[in-house]
Amino acid sequence: MKTPICALNWVKVSYFRVAIISHSRIKMNIHEYQAKEILKKYGVAVQEGFVAETPEQALKAAQKVKEYFQSDWCVVKAQIHAGGRGKGKIQGSEQRGVQVAKNPEQASEIAKNLLGGTLVTIQTGAAGKLVSKVLVAQDVFYPGASEPKEYYMSVLLDRATKQNVIIYTTEGGMDIEEVAEQHPEKIHKEWVNSAVGLQPFQARKIAFNLGLEGKAFKEMVTFVSAMYRAYDETDSAMFEINPVLKTSDDRIIAVDAKVNLDDNALYRHKDFMELRDLAEEDPTEVEAGKFNLNYVKLDGNVGCMVNGAGLAMATMDIIKLSGGEPANFLDVGGTANAETVENGFRIIMSDPNVKAILINIFGGIVRCDRVANGVVEAYRKIGDVQIPIIVRLQGTNAVEAKRIIDESGLKVYSAITLSEAAALVEQVLKG
Amino acid sequence: MSILVNKDSRVIVQGFTGNEGTFHAQQMIEYGTNVVGGVTPGKGGSTHLDRPVFNSVQDAVREAQANVSIIFVPPAFAADAIMESAEAGIGVIVCITEGIPTKDMVKVREYIKGFNCTLIGPNCPGIITPGEAKIGIMPGFIFKKGTIGVVSKSGTLTYEAVDQLTKLGLGQSTAIGIGGDPIIGATTKEAVELFMNDPETEGIVMIGEIGGGMEAEAARWIKEHGTKPVVGFIAGQTAPAGRRMGHAGAIVGGKDDTAAAKMAIMAECGIHVVASPAEIGQKMAEVLGRMPA
Numbered sequence: 001m002k003t004p005i006c007a008l009n010w011v012k013v014s015y016f017r018v019a020i021i022s023h024s025r026i027k028m029n030i031h032e033y034q035a036k037e038i039l040k041k042y043g044v045a046v047q048e049g050f051v052a053e054t055p056e057q058a059l060k061a062a063q064k065v066k067e068y069f070q071s072d073w074c075v076v077k078a079q080i081h082a083g084g085r086g087k088g089k090i091q092g093s094e095q096r097g098v099q100v101a102k103n104p105e106q107a108s109e110i111a112k113n114l115l116g117g118t119l120v121t122i123q124t125g126a127a128g129k130l131v132s133k134v135l136v137a138q139d140v141f142y143p144g145a146s147e148p149k150e151y152y153m154s155v156l157l158d159r160a161t162k163q164n165v166i167i168y169t170t171e172g173g174m175d176i177e178e179v180a181e182q183h184p185e186k187i188h189k190e191w192v193n194s195a196v197g198l199q200p201f202q203a204r205k206i207a208f209n210l211g212l213e214g215k216a217f218k219e220m221v222t223f224v225s226a227m228y229r230a231y232d233e234t235d236s237a238m239f240e241i242n243p244v245l246k247t248s249d250d251r252i253i254a255v256d257a258k259v260n261l262d263d264n265a266l267y268r269h270k271d272f273m274e275l276r277d278l279a280e281e282d283p284t285e286v287e288a289g290k291f292n293l294n295y296v297k298l299d300g301n302v303g304c305m306v307n308g309a310g311l312a313m314a315t316m317d318i319i320k321l322s323g324g325e326p327a328n329f330l331d332v333g334g335t336a337n338a339e340t341v342e343n344g345f346r347i348i349m350s351d352p353n354v355k356a357i358l359i360n361i362f363g364g365i366v367r368c369d370r371v372a373n374g375v376v377e378a379y380r381k382i383g384d385v386q387i388p389i390i391v392r393l394q395g396t397n398a399v400e401a402k403r404i405i406d407e408s409g410l411k412v413y414s415a416i417t418l419s420e421a422a423a424l425v426e427q428v429l430k431g
Numbered sequence: 432m433s434i435l436v437n438k439d440s441r442v443i444v445q446g447f448t449g450n451e452g453t454f455h456a457q458q459m460i461e462y463g464t465n466v467v468g469g470v471t472p473g474k475g476g477s478t479h480l481d482r483p484v485f486n487s488v489q490d491a492v493r494e495a496q497a498n499v500s501i502i503f504v505p506p507a508f509a510a511d512a513i514m515e516s517a518e519a520g521i522g523v524i525v526c527i528t529e530g531i532p533t534k535d536m537v538k539v540r541e542y543i544k545g546f547n548c549t550l551i552g553p554n555c556p557g558i559i560t561p562g563e564a565k566i567g568i569m570p571g572f573i574f575k576k577g578t579i580g581v582v583s584k585s586g587t588l589t590y591e592a593v594d595q596l597t598k599l600g601l602g603q604s605t606a607i608g609i610g611g612d613p614i615i616g617a618t619t620k621e622a623v624e625l626f627m628n629d630p631e632t633e634g635i636v637m638i639g640e641i642g643g644g645m646e647a648e649a650a651r652w653i654k655e656h657g658t659k660p661v662v663g664f665i666a667g668q669t670a671p672a673g674r675r676m677g678h679a680g681a682i683v684g685g686k687d688d689t690a691a692a693k694m695a696i697m698a699e700c701g702i703h704v705v706a707s708p709a710e711i712g713q714k715m716a717e718v719l720g721r722m723p724a
Contacts, residue, residue, distance in 0.1 A: 265533070318708060362587040364570050
């Protein structure tokens with residue numbers, strides 16, 4: 001059983017929201033400007049720029065860009081945790097999330113239009129994301145002897161081979177998923193042996209496959225090696241650089257950068273903690289996180305509180321099969337006590353769409369009597385609970401838990417089996 | 432019979448004297464597991480829970496003939512603990528620890544290739560052969576000795592399935608929680624294969640969830656080599672798609688990782704797939720013709 005034969009695909013869902021609903025916790029996202037700082041630290045050449053939070057700062061940033069790069073032109077880029085910014089628009093206007101300015105004054109004007117606006121891209125959903133920072137960056141498409149060219153490059157774990165893989169293609173700067181679909185032969189993959197790391201011949205292979213020669217070839221070899229080292233040493237979960245640009249003077253630079261950090265490894269990178277931008281995250285989910293609760297808000301009408309990610313997903317499935325729609329995913333984890341359960345309860349009830357709550361706890365590590373106490377305390381503290389509560393507690397100290405619930409005098413439906421719980425959900429929804 | 436562990440397993444606990452290690456070691460001993468000692472570096476020579484504490488896994492193997500280990504050490508030290516066990520010759524390594532950096536596990540997988548060992552987990556509930564050995568954190572009383580093999584990515588969902596089986600009079604040969612991290616040791620397919628080869632396992636319950644291709648891989652293997660009925664469930668049919676960052680995952684990923692896609696593949700491969708997690712036990716009873724009156 002020691003040979004890894006498993007054909008586990010690298011999960012498409014990993015960067016979907018569903019990934020949060022899984023055993024692995026959220027991979028921390030950071031902004032483009034922060035990702036570029038990390039890349040630079042490891043010697044990866046990037047499109048340089050300065051961050052601004054006001055039009056005035058943007059003007060100064062653009063003047064600095066002018067001074068450093070001897071060009072009036074610059075690019076103003078909205079900083080949000082989502083892709084598709086170039087095509088995305090600010091709500092209620094035609095303002096794109098990434099725009100070229102011909103001089104510092106225009107850069108300041110663009111910043112004014114972007115800052116405070118809500119940027120809607122194909123990745124943000126209709127709600128969009130508030131722009132509170134812009135990156136004023138150098139114009140990298142300056143005229144020169146050689147034709148500029150855009151590539152795509154990313155690094156991530158391939159679960160099937162249990163090795164990191166560098167994915168790259170000459171078709172950069174465009175919809176890469178479309179390229180993968182229509183021209184799979186143009187997508188190259190380079191697996192990195194975890195025992196020895198990325199070898200120079202592999203970096204050369206990548207540069208050759210991208211059709212480079214001369215100075216650009218050498219620059220690409222350096223770029224790939226530095227990028228992989230950055231990925232490896234920061235314990236990242238994903239790097240995606242699109243586009244990687246060959247400039248008109250044959251330099252290779254990262255024009256954009258998406259970096260996902262591995263939450264589990266953050267203890268080794270305490271400085272990364274301050275890169276987290278809570279404004280980019282759902283406030284209720286952030287609140288839940290403070291109590292060590294893994295919560296994701298959904299659009300349904302039946303709230304649920306469950307221990308364990310798998311059982312939580314199964315409980316959501318039961319809700320659906322019983323005629324309801326899950327209002328949330330909430331995993332109280334393995335160490336839930338009265339306090340964490342109470343907090344979970346409050347978080348679910350803060351959603352006005354919730355018409356019923358199903359609490360489904362199978363006690364292994366978590367003891368059912370503790371959960372029962374949490375339910376009772378929360379119920380009493382909140383006071384006026386108007387919606388039906390179905391409590392299904394099974395496992396360690398389940399009998400004691402049932403006694404606590406029954407003797408509490410609370411108006412709750414209790415169930416022992418999952419089928420009974422499902423029937424109760426159906427019953428309360430029919431009202 | 433059973434797979435991987437039984438009453439003769441000589442179990443050591445890594446992180447023996449810590450809170451988690453102490454609590455669960457005690458539970459395992461009460462269940463009847465043959466816990467022969469534990470490892471806490473620096474506390475070798477002392478006694479804990481009436482059992483010897485060793486400085487290293489190697490000492491435990493030499494002095495107590497340990498052949499199975501269970502790991503409760505914190506995430507920062509877990510990778511080291513797994514590799515120490517592998518190097519010392521432990522055959523079955525069960526890692527309960529949650530939150531190990533993925534990069535550490537990539538290295539661990541590479542390292543343990545060279546040893547004759549099976550890693551279960553990490554971030555899993557462990558493995559149990561009812562009535563013989565509980566090497567994990569599951570509530571022992573829901574299990575019953577019998578002939579159903581259970582393999583699952585999830586902890587509490589495993590308990591749910593086992594509870595249903597037990598209440599229908601269907602005991603378990605062995606139940607394994609393989610964990611849901613991106614990099615784990617034993618896969619669904621490997622566990623299924625062991626159950627297929629275990630003469631006393633009559634039927635197999637396979638529980639998965641969205642993400643990854645392990646269930647599809649196991650299903651295809653079952654189609655080719657399966658000799659016993661398999662009941663399957665995939666959690667996450669209602670888990671929504673939504674916000675995403677980057678595209679890289681989509682390029683490496685396949686199309687097999689949604690719940691619906693996995694269930695379809697499993698059904699095609701002859702697995703009895705249930706839509707509701709409440710029907711896992713009942714379906715197995717039906718398939719085996721053992722519906723209680």
